[in-house]
Structures are given as structure tokens and as C-alpha cells.
Amino acid sequence: MPYRVTLLPSGHEFPVAEHESVLDAALRERGSVLPYGCRNGTCGSCMATVQSGELAYPDGRPPGLSEREQIEGKALLCQAQPRSNLLIEVREVKTGGDLIVKTLPCRVEQRELLAPDVMRLFLKLPNTERLQFLAGQYVDILLADGRRRSFSLANPPHADALLELHIRHAPGGFFTDYVFNRMKDKALLRFQGPLGTFFLREDSPRPILLIGGGSGFAPLKGMLEHAFHIGLDRPLRLYWGARAKLELYLDELPRHWVEEHENFRYTPVLSEPCPEDHWSGRTGWVHEAVAADYPDLSGYDVYMSGPPPMIAAAKPAFAARRLPAAQLFCDPFEFAPR
Numbered sequence: 350m351p352y353r354v355t356l357l358p359s360g361h362e363f364p365v366a367e368h369e370s371v372l373d374a375a376l377r378e379r380g381s382v383l384p385y386g387c388r389n390g391t392c393g394s395c396m397a398t399v400q401s402g403e404l405a406y407p408d409g410r411p412p413g414l415s416e417r418e419q420i421e422g423k424a425l426l427c428q429a430q431p432r433s434n435l436l437i438e439v440r441e442v443k444t445g446g447d448l449i450v451k452t453l454p455c456r457v458e459q460r461e462l463l464a465p466d467v468m469r470l471f472l473k474l475p476n477t478e479r480l481q482f483l484a485g486q487y488v489d490i491l492l493a494d495g496r497r498r499s500f501s502l503a504n505p506p507h508a509d510a511l512l513e514l515h516i517r518h519a520p521g522g523f524f525t526d527y528v529f530n531r532m533k534d535k536a537l538l539r540f541q542g543p544l545g546t547f548f549l550r551e552d553s554p555r556p557i558l559l560i561g562g563g564s565g566f567a568p569l570k571g572m573l574e575h576a577f578h579i580g581l582d583r584p585l586r587l588y589w590g591a592r593a594k595l596e597l598y599l600d601e602l603p604r605h606w607v608e609e610h611e612n613f614r615y616t617p618v619l620s621e622p623c624p625e626d627h628w629s630g631r632t633g634w635v636h637e638a639v640a641a642d643y644p645d646l647s648g649y650d651v652y653m654s655g656p657p658p659m660i661a662a663a664k665p666a667f668a669a670r671r672l673p674a675a676q677l678f679c680d681p682f683e684f685a686p687r
């Protein structure tokens with residue numbers, strides 16, 4: 350990595366390769382979230398002021414940067430590549446509230462049945478758009494009659510070419526019936542997002558417990574893939590609860606992460622394993638497994654995503670194990686509008 354970028358006023362520093370954009374390098378870094386929109390040089394959301402140093406645009410000045418802005422020292426960080434160390438003044442994103450909430454059309458690029466009642470959708474945005482979000486946030490699908498349905502983003506922010514949702518079929522549910530029974534390839538949808546305050550707090554030093562129930566795995570997947578991408582070295586523990594094995598619909602993925610990341614551990618927990626599951630793992634409620642393994646939670650950050658009854662049962666159990674309320678982050682995963 351030949352060059353270093355220093356951000357003002359935060360003082361955050363990170364390395365950038367010569368043929369890499371400043372934004373791409375920042376997306377790999379913990380604690381440095383730069384604002385962006387399209388990631389292709391047209392929207393201007395990633396504009397910043399270069400205080401010192403040289404940069405280049407290999408494909409020429411991007412359309413979102415006027416000649417005047419360039420003369421004034423402005424740069425579009427999604428396209429700018431360093432030619433020396435850089436000192437850049439920029440407004441960094443600190444919370445979900447710093448992000449622009451957009452209403453966008455999208456196309457269903459791919460549908461994949463992960464379990465009999467869980468469908469994975471990959472959504473493609475218009476070519477000129479990307480959605481900036483924090484790992485774990487959600488979007489609202491906007492229905493024609495004005496109703497909304499909320500779904501967590503299961504992809505990490507850096508892998509944003511397609512947005513990934515895990516949709517659990519609620520029989521009789523207006524939108525999920527459509528997804529499972531009538532949705533055609535390349536269907537068009539509209540959504541609003543990013544929304545919510547359920548996102549990974551990167552500035553804490555504490556080990557992280559992530560607890561998912563059913564398709565509550567979705568935002569935790571995005572958080573974990575983000576944590577791996579930025580090289581977060583805090584211990585990461587995932588507990589994933591379901592009734593039977595079939596409902597652990599991407600079970601091989603966390604098992605694979607265990608082999609790849611020394612700081613990651615995974616405990617699946619089934620409450621009603623079927624005989625054909627041949628289950629020899631943990632059984633019972635997922636929050637009870639966590640409570641049994643961690644008699645003192647005071648030194649942990651806990652992220653919980655799943656059905657409201659799971660979260661309601663876990664809160665007092667974890668409080669009794671000395672988990673401070675400020676270290677508990679919840680995403681009640683209802684199958685109706687949040």
C-alpha cells in the first residue's frame with residue numbers, strides 16, 4: 350500500500366493502493382465510514398475537500414464534479430485514486446441518522462428458495478444508484494396501496510451491487526404470498542431505506558455476541574461479513590436458533606466462517622429438532638443457551654434479531670446476567686410493518 354490518507358477532522362488514517370479509489374479503501378477500514386451514493390462518479394455524495402496531496406481520475410474528471418469544484422480542491426472519493434499521501438477534509442458518517450434515506454426503484458435480479466418458507470431476493474438498483482447503509486440496517490418495501498413491509502439487508506455495505514433480503518413466508522401475508530406464489534423474474538419493486546439503528550458499533554472494544562432467531566439471521570449475516578471485511582479482531586460469537594434443522598437455512602455459511610476466522614465461533618440451537626435431523630447439537634431456546642454459556646454478560650456487546658417473543662424473553666434473562674441496557678441492540682423481526 351504506497352499511500353496513506355488522513356481524514357480531517359477525525360484524524361482517521363488508512364492506506365490506499367495506487368489503483369484503488371479512496372472510497373474503496375475506506376470501506377475496508379473500521380471506524381471510517383465515508384458518505385457515498387452512486388459509487389460511479391455521478392451523484393456527488395462522496396465529495397470532499399483535498400487539503401494536501403495529489404490524486405488522479407484515470408477515466409477523466411467524473412460527471413459529478415464540475416471544473417470549478419475541481420479547481421476549488423473538491424474531489425469525488427469514489428473515483429479519486431491517490432498519487433501521493435492525502436489529507437482530506439470530509440464529513441464522516443457516525444450513525445445511521447447521518448445517511449441519506451432514499452426512495453428507489455429496484456428489479457428482482459434473482460430469487461432463491463433457501464428453505465420451504467424462506468426466499469432470498471437479490472435486488473438490483475438503477476445503474477446510477479447505490480444504497481449506502483450500515484451493516485444490519487433495513488429497508489421498507491413500498492407496496493402499491495401505501496403499505497410497507499420491512500426487511501433487513503443481509504449483504505454487507507461493501508458488497509452493494511445487489512441488495513440481499515431473506516423473506517420468511519407468512520401464510521396469508523399480502524407481500525410474502527406475492528413473493529412466494531406470484532412474483533415473476535425481474536419483478537419491479539420500490540423501497541425506502543436505509544432505516545433503523547440496528548447496526549454494528551465498531552468503536553467498542555468489547556467482544557460481540559450475535560443472537561438470531563429464524564430469518565433474524567439476515568442482518569447478523571451482513572454485520573459478520575462486514576466485520577470480516579474490515580478485519581475486526583474482537584471475538585465474534587453467533588448463536589442461531591430455529592425449530593428444526595431445515596430452518597437454519599444457511600447453516601453451512603457460519604460453519605465455513607469458523608474455518609476461515611479464528612475470532613469467530615458458531616452455535617446453532619434447535620428447539621424442536623425432527624427425528625430426521627439426527628441432531629446432536631444444542632437444544633432448547635437460543636437465549637437460554639446464551640444465558641447458560643455466559644453467566645456474566647457485563648463485558649459484552651449483544652446484538653439480537655428475531656421474533657419479538659424471543660427478544661422479550663431474552664432481555665430480562667440477560668439483564669439478570671448483568672448485561673447493561675446500553676450494550677444490548679435489538680431488531681424485533683416482525684412479519685408485519687415495524
Ligand code: FES
Binds near residue numbers: 385391392394396413
Ligand atoms: S459521485 Fe456518487 S458516490 Fe461518488
